[in-house]
Amino acid sequence: MKNYRVDWNLGGIIIFLSLLVAIVSLFMTWIDLGPMTWNGLDQKGYISLLFWIYPLVRLFQNKKIHSIIGIISAAAAIALVLFFLTDLSVDFYVVEFNVTGIGVYVFVVAAIALALGVIMYQKK
Template identity: 30%
Template sequence: MQENNFIKNKTLEEKIYLVGFALGIISLFLPWVNMGFISANGFQQAGYLLLIPMLYPIITLFSNKKRNNIINIILGILNIIFSIGFMMSKNVTIFGQSINPSGAGLYIMIVATIVIGVGCFLEFKNSKKA
């Protein structure tokens, strides 16, 4: 039986990228807005746009190209800011009370962007040592 070495040959940072991207994709299928009577998943909320900054480390990972660490860290930070900003934009006022109806999918996307950001930071930190 032939063993798949794709995952085994990857660094810790590259494995972190894969986990973060997978979490991001999974989050799109979950509710991003959930108010009981109103629910919308990540596709309906255009959450796939938050995957765009995640594509740089993933594309370079699959094409075996060297990643530019400065671009990587900037995209990681921007994606975290965008995802948290996206969540904050969901605030609504109902009966004079401000609430945020963000669902589990949006929170998972925020975790995914943080995971990717950690991978970017670790890769940047390890490249400084080398």
């Protein structure tokens, strides 16, 4: 039987915690229209979790994360969520409203933490 040992540095811990924060944000409000709200699961935000696959697989294998691939993965997660953020503006007569809930902002922080964790994770 193989003995598994988690040997993560600060970058690895940040990557794992950013995944947990991203998952929690999916249950928070992503769209808030007053009496009507939708969470990240309703908005298919779980698709954005695909960008965590490569860093997590390398992390659990205790192997080096290639910086370019990891940063591209994190940047794609950030770009996708920022696109979602800017797309949630509603024009009502002359005034523009942003109906984004707190969950999207928490997800952006998690995606930025993913990028930071990938940069900080250096395997010997």
